[in-house]
Amino acid sequence: MPTMNMIQALNDAHKVAMRADNDIVVFGEDIGFFGGVFRVTEGLQKEFGKTRVFDAPISEGGIVATAVGMAAYGIKPVIEIQFADYIYPGYDQIVSEVAKMRYRTAGEWPMPMVIRTPYGGGIFGGQTHSQSPESLFTHIAGLKVVIPSTPHDAKGLLLAAIEDPDPVIFFEPKRIYNGPFDGHHDRPVTPWTKHPASDVPEGHYTVPLGKAAVVRKGHALTVLAYGTMVHVALAAVEEQGLDAEVIDLRTLVPLDIATIKRSVEKTGRCLIAQEAPRTSGFAAELSALVQERCFYHLEAPVERVTGWDTPYPHAYEWAYFPGPKRLKRALEKVMAD
Amino acid sequence: MSDKDPALRANAPRLQLHVPEPLFRPGDTPDFSGIKVPAAGSAPRPDTSAPAVDTHPLTTNLVRVLDEQHRAVGPWDPKLDADTLRKILKDMVTVRVFDDRMYRSQRQGKTSFYMKCTGEEAIATATAAALDRDDMHFPTYRQQGLLVARGYPLASMMNQIYSNKGDPLKGRQLPIMYSDKAHGFFSISGNLGTQFPQAVGWAMAAAIKGDSRICMGWIGDGATAEGDFHSALTFAAVYNVPVILAVVNNQWAISSFSGIAGAERATFAQRAVGYGVAGLRVDGNDALAVYAAVQWSAERARTNAGPTLIEFFTYRAEGHSTSDDPSGYRPIDEAKAWPLGDPIERLKAHLLALDEWDEKRHSALTAEADATVRAAQKESEKLGILPQQGKDNVGSMFDDVYSDVPWHIAEQRDAALAEGRD
Known part of the structure; x- marks a missing residue:
């Protein structure tokens, strides 16, 4: 291949x-x-x-x-x-x-x-x-x-x-x-x-739209991410030594709600990572959906890790980017209760 | 390098913002003697394969065929047979009768909204006659004449206007936002101007696939100010696209006169000069001039000689829509003073001059159009009018958002249906 x-x-x-x-x-x-x-x-x-x-x-x-x-x-x-x-x-x-x-x-x-x-x-x-x-x-x-x-x-x-x-x-x-x-x-x-x-197969194959991928299995919490943040989140949970389940959404619309629900009901904790600014970001939608559908399984408030509500500042790029430090704090918070 | 001392500007004139004003406001007596109306037949007709620049003198001229004696004169005379002229006349009369009936329907509360094209009937109907039946249109809301001329059922138009059980668009679109693939009539958008570059895209696809059909995009004078106008002309010029781009300059964009779109500085046809495409300025109330200009542009497009920007110079004789009252911003009798006359009267007078028409036949034509429209209305109203709609089959409003109904929309459909049972 x-x-x-x-x-x-x-x-x-x-x-x-x-x-x-x-x-x-x-x-x-x-x-x-x-x-x-x-x-x-x-x-x-x-x-x-x-x-x-x-x-x-x-x-x-x-x-x-x-x-x-x-x-x-x-x-x-x-x-x-x-x-x-x-x-x-x-x-x-x-x-x-x-x-x-x-x-x-x-x-x-x-x-x-x-x-x-x-x-x-x-x-x-x-x-x-x-x-x-x-x-x-x-x-x-x-x-x-x-x-x-x-x-x-x-x-x-x-x-x-x-x-x-x-x-x-x-x-x-x-x-x-x-x-x-x-x-x-x-x-x-x-x-x-x-x-x-x-490893990319030759010729034709498809990854179906609307299907998330569980890229890391775990029981302690569910991390929802997409794009670059999948890898940033994976590294963060490894570094924290957490038994986290990491879900790569792959398609935001239509969303694979079944995979999310199954995972959060199992873990009882959920952290959502997006690079976009916080307010009205897709993480807010995910947070609402998890709260609506998994409320009685949740052991802690749903946590969001996001970019700041500012334009993307050139020299301060790494102060803006939701990197390992922001993830660490959020992971600690969602695991605390 | 030095910045001038601001003190040196102490005696400079104060800068002024110019906000254009129309010539006449309510209470004024309209006098359009300042509008230059070149004699019919005086505009030269370049070869359809001529370089674009050869057409550019025509962008400040006015292609006119029908003269004061109602004869067809000059190089743009399309030399149409009487049957074709009578067909265009019939279509124009039908459109006007249809508009009047539907306007009245709106006033009777049978629908929410209507838009007439009174005074502009020649533009769409003569265009339909000049193009092939399978050529494509990306129209605005004032080209209902295309559907009428192409034989789209009047009752289907009314079903759309009433959003009733026969509405091809299932009650989802504002009245008059027709769409019909079989009649080469693209879905009308309320976001003005969007269709103009879309027409260019359709024609690009036709060129990519080696088709022989061409496409015509439409826009009003007001919406030429949108970026979509610029992207349409840019793409049309860059790829030498087989498209006809028509600006219907009816002088008014709701209450804003054409000066607010830049007409004080240049004609809309002159926009063609900067893009290097062919441009024609045409008397839009002269059905023969409309036909001739579209025929010329179509031949140019079909032979890969390039796109054409046409300005149809006309006048919006009635309000923008049923939600508009033009007496608030222009003299009530301005339409009567418009120097280019009424398109129906002018074509009728031409047929009379040719001895191919008479008053009796004209009365019969009007009566026939009236009967046809009334019959269509009766047929359509059997399927309902707007106030009765929106209650049955509520679940259908969740169809066609996507090819399938995804889970989140299915959940919302269930919730809407539950509301209906409460």
Whole structure:
């Protein structure tokens, strides 16, 4: 089985999908000849030609809008928004058009498309290359929201997203494109080759949307995380020597509530980790769901570990990032009672 | 390098913000003699494969075909046969009768909202005649003429307006936000302007797949101020997209006159110049000019010669919608003073001048349209009107959010149905 980092796995997913389906078109800023600023689309234009893989103007609104027109025509756009921080000019088209089209046309014009976008901090990207805006999309009925945390899942989830009949916002945790991240920014980066989930099957396979993965079994508490924070949380519970069950949500909408419920009912404690700002983040939704469904199993209040309610500050990146220290305090708190 | 001393600006004029004002407000006597109306037939007609720049003088001109004697003149005369002219006339009359009936329905409390296109009927109906039946439209809410001209059942339109049991959109959309794939009519959005770049995307897909169908996007003068207008023109220009982009400049965006969208500085057709695409400014109340401009743009698109931006110069003769009262912001009789006349009267006069029409036939046509619309209304109202809706089949409001109903929406559906039993 080939070993791949997340970029190679995502690239491979595009190739597998595009070879099987001539109606898939890929476009976005710098994604054509150059292959994208993170190289996810490298080689696609050469293999599939300029009318299926092409550079778009710096116009996220235009990129999403033309994808809507293409989906209406009957082909399948897989578009890249260069950074999640750039998605806002396309927000009206995503929220008012992409998300609602199946509904408002009573099913006549569904909008199957994938909007891929790298998100999250930890790369010294400053305020405009570090954000985690997933909750702006989980709040919108009609969208599915997917966030992989390993090369294996990245390829399988992207193929599932491309084949899905609904529009999918596919957030790629750019901090872990090249290797998992334990939250210790001062330590050398571990490459994906050292991680078992860098074994990526050749050819076609899917990781189903709406299915979480229990990435660490345990009995003392449940940790819910996605994207980069899966690895940061895993490292933290190891460091604390906790018998924690860690769940990688993989899909935020639709959420795998059954797996969450089963785990929290077993452990009686729940910590939720997200990199995004705290207020109205997806962790708040998770916290409410756990409280509504597992209240009588809970032995301690549900704890959230999040970014701060500030913009992502460049020089203070590691004071902002919900790293090992914040996790340690929260883990101690949720285990205290 | 030095910043000038602010004291040196002591005698500079005070900066002023210019807030555009329309020519006339309620109580004023409208006088449009300042609007230049070039003679019919005077605008040149470039070859459809001409470089875009050859069309740019037309962006400050006005393509007109029908002259003061009601003859079709000049190089833009599409030389239509009488049957085609009568079809356009019939469609226009039907639209006007339909609008009047539905306006009245709203006033009778049978629905919540309606929008007329009075004075603008030529634009959609003559466009429909000029394009092929399988060409695609991304319309705004004032192109109901496309559906009428393409033979979409009037009762289906009314079912949508009433959100009744026959509503193809299952009671989910505001009245007049039609959508019908089989008639090449994309779902209308209330977020103005979104459809303009979507039309470009549809045409890009047609080009990617080597199709021969083209696409037409529509927008109003007010919504040209949206970023979507800019992205539509940018993408259309960059990829030389086979699309026709139409601005219906009816002078008014609810209460804001076209100057609030920039019309004091340049025509809407002139936007084409900066993007390097073909641009035409067209008398939107002249059905033959509309037909000719769309036909020209369609041929250009079909031969990969590029997109065209058309400004249809017209006037919104009635309120923005049933929720609007234009007497609050413009003279009541302004529409009558509009120098380009009424599109139905002008086409009728042309047919009369050709001796292909007479008053008796016109009365019969109006009576027939009236009977057709009334029959459709009767048929539609059997399926219900708005005040009766929203009670049955509440569970259906949870369908089509996704391809399947995910667990969280299924739970909410159960809760809604339980509320219904309380």
